[in-house]
Amino acid sequence: MAYEDLRRRAAELAAIGQRDRGAALLAAAGDHAGASELLERVCDFAGAAREALAAGDPARAALMAALGGDEALAREALERIAATSPRDAALRAAADLAARGFSRHAGALFAALGAHAAAAEAFTAAHDACRAAESFELAGRPADGARVLEAALRRRPGDAAAWLALGELLARHGRTEAAVRALQQLPPAAAERARALPLLGRCLSELGLEDAARTVRDELARLDPPGQEALSSRGAAPGSAAAGAPPAGPAPVGPLLFGRYETLREVTATPHARVVEARDRITAERVAVKIFAGAAFGAGRDALLRFEREARALAQLRHPNVVALRAYHPEGPAMVLAWMTGGSLIERLRGEPVTPARAVEIAGALLSALGEAHRLGILHRDVKPSNVLFDEIGTAHLADFGAAHLGDLSSTATAGAIGTFAYMSPEQRMGRPATLASDLYGVGAVLAELLTGEPPAPAVRGRLDPAPSEVHPDLTAAHDAAVAALLAEDPAARPADAFEARRAITAMAWPERPRPRRSRGSGRPRSSDAPPATAARLAATLEVGDSRDTEGRWHDAWLDRDVLVLQLDDATLARARAFARAGHAALTSVLRVDLASGEVWVALPQGRALADEARALTRAQRARLGEAIAALHAAGGAHGCIDSQHLYVHDGELTLAYPREAPGDVEELASRDLAALQELDRNALDEL
Known part of the structure; x- marks a missing residue:
């Protein structure tokens, strides 16, 4: 029978209510797209998904499988989209799934594409708090991840998986006391309790609570030794000694990357890249796969250029003291680097x-x-x-x-x-x-x-x-x-x-004996021939600026610039250190911390405050501010005063002035930051 006759016969069968027979006729003739459409009309969504896959249309297949509730087919379709579709098309497919209410499937596809911020929002909409928190962290927004988990636990206080995820996230970001409080919520009968014990013991030791840590270790020792070893490996936080040195030949725990690299674990993530430890199937060598993850929705052009620049530099630079580039995969893009087992x-x-x-x-x-x-x-x-x-x-x-x-x-x-x-x-x-x-x-x-x-x-x-x-x-x-x-x-x-x-x-001889141990940043000895006193370096300024920082404004004669000088106390010191660790260009720089004189010197913002020049932020400026605040929160700090008095624009670039008044603890300030960012989101202008 000729193809046109087959199509006509299939249409006739559909007209008399036998669409499934018509679809089978079209499928036998190789018209899988037509067969998928007919099966959709009879609500055979799983069948429509299979035919869409055969037709090479995985985006349609994913939607049909989601409609039909066929998780295996949906997973296959999503994997096919991520592996074979152009990135823009794959992102559109994920957005379409989210718009149609299939948030969990959309989140899985966004995550596979490295669009972690979008994945986090989708998983949040799907009420999958653990996966939402994981994606927020990969997107460089761990505070948002913690917020999602805390909201889920307010609704379901008995969710052991969420308590474990929250404890692990807090521990990875230095919130040790809060991590202990979360992990202690796990009841002894919960399956997650065993996985949490190694991390709980380590956190208690870090806090100096050795008696409590010993009790946890005793509980862990009562587990079967093989299970205990496996649990210790799984419970290790990224960057810890246990996480940095897994046993030889660990089993893959994630997807196969680029058809060659077996994922062993996620090592770290930034807003624009994530690094996974993997095993090269061909060489059996452990490698670090650095995958670009910041181009979702066109938001990471500068980051992509930086990523490509790093690959070009490493391709040129072959030296025994440079981390070696093993391969570059432009379809990621991704760099495969030699694995450094000794840590940083x-x-x-x-x-x-x-x-x-x-x-x-x-x-x-x-x-x-x-x-x-x-x-x-x-x-x-x-x-x-x-x-x-x-x-x-x-x-x-x-x-x-x-x-x-x-x-x-x-x-x-x-x-x-x-x-x-x-x-x-x-x-x-x-x-x-x-x-x-x-x-x-x-x-x-x-x-x-x-x-x-x-x-x-x-x-x-x-x-x-x-x-x-x-x-x-x-x-x-x-x-x-x-x-x-x-x-x-x-x-x-x-x-x-x-x-x-x-x-x-x-050329000089250097001692083989380590220096005496002392706490970092504690009162250090001062030599008699120290640099000139701070007073000799500072002079009265002739500038008034916008008059917001007049009281603390001085002129630094050495650097020939005006600086803001603040009196040092414990809270100011902690905030200054967080700003310095964050190191984001949209944050005001901390220029000097002088423990002896009890002063912190801070750069003054350039440009005009939004309060003096009424305007709304562009979306690009809002995104830059969001990245800066995420970096500050990840460094253990917060701002607490994100308003028109502190936001300055100079040559189109946004800078956040140092907080002039920020009462409250870090958690309270961080909560204010997130609320301020949400308010800015509602008012942000589309870029021209």
Whole structure:
């Protein structure tokens, strides 16, 4: 029978109420799309889904399967969309599912596409609090994840899975006391209790509650040893020692990436990328797969350029002290990197002090890597402890070239202030162009922190505060001078290049004994030849600005700029440290924390406050503000005064002024921040 005759016969069967027979006729003739339409008319949605899949239309198949309640077919269709459809088309399919009320399916598809913010909203609409919290965290919004879980627990206080998810999330973000309170809500009979015990014990130990931790360990010991080992591995928080060193040959726990990499666990996530630990099926090697996750709905063009820039830099840069690029998958896009089993320098700084000899070994490795990068025309621009990773034998590797500038170093990089404030050179802090000397400053800051236990201030007239010799009795003024050369306030006073800097520090003998242990940021000894007093540096200002900060406004003679000087107390110190850790360009910079004089110096906002120039924020400005607040909350801080008096616009860029009055604890302030952002959402303008 000719094809047109088949279609006519199928139409006749449909006309007399036998659409299923007509659909079978069309399917036999290869017209699966037509068969799907006929089956939909008789409400055979599962059949319509199968025929849509055969027709190569997984988006329609997903919708039909969702309508028919066939979860296996829906899962197959969603996987097919994520694997084969263009990203824009796949995002439209997910949005269509959400609009039709299939929020859970939409969330699964958004998550598979790396659109974690959209996935979080969809899972929230589906009342799947655990998956919503996971997606919020991957989107860089852990506070929103905690809020969703807390709301779910108010409705269902007996939801053990939600209590566990909340405890794990809080622990990962340093909210140890709150994590303990959540984990203790799990009843002994709950299946989730066993999984929570390793984390609960670790949190109690971190709080110094050893008796309680011992009780938890005793409870854990009563479990079967094989089960206990498995539970300890699953309960390890990302970045912990247990999570960083799983047993050999762990079983895959997630999807197969790019047809080759078996997902073992999620390591970390930012608003624009997530990193998973995986096993390469071909080489059996453990790798880190860094997947771009910020392009959903066109919101991450700058982040995508940064991601591609990092891949290009690593493709050029083959060096034993640089984290190696194994492969690049443009369809992700994703980078496959060598797995660093030794963790990051952040973790080592939190542990026992290293010897000065070991500190110089690490700094020398970084300078060696930077020397090769600079030779190829690559500036790193973000040298800091979290970007220093270690392999299994403890060799230091420089990571994260996402902020790198690629090009001719005879010209300087002018992308603005890039990097984490405590490790940024003075010229970067002031928005001036970065040069190779800026990278040397970053290494100097890392070295000084390894030697003294805290990030340093720039060296002024060759003096460091604190000087390494003040902290370690075996170090001398000559050691101080070697470190101060890297940290010189004037870039021209630093070594000529990375190789010269490496020769200067490795030519000296450094002690093999670690410095005495002391708390970070505690009252440090002060030398008699410390830098000039704060009063000699500050002068009365001739500027009044917008008169909002007149009382605390002073002129910094060294940096030739006005600063806001605040009196230091415990709350101000905690807030300043959170702002410095967040390091977002839309947040006002903390320039100096002086424990001796009891002062915090803060940059003054540029431009005009919204209160003085009535306007609503564009959606791009609102998104930038949301990213800044998410970074601040993740750093353990909050603002609490997001209003027209604190929002400034300069050359189209939004900056949030330092909070002038913010009474209340961090949780209360964070709640105010979220409420203010929601209000701004209602008033945000579409960009022209």
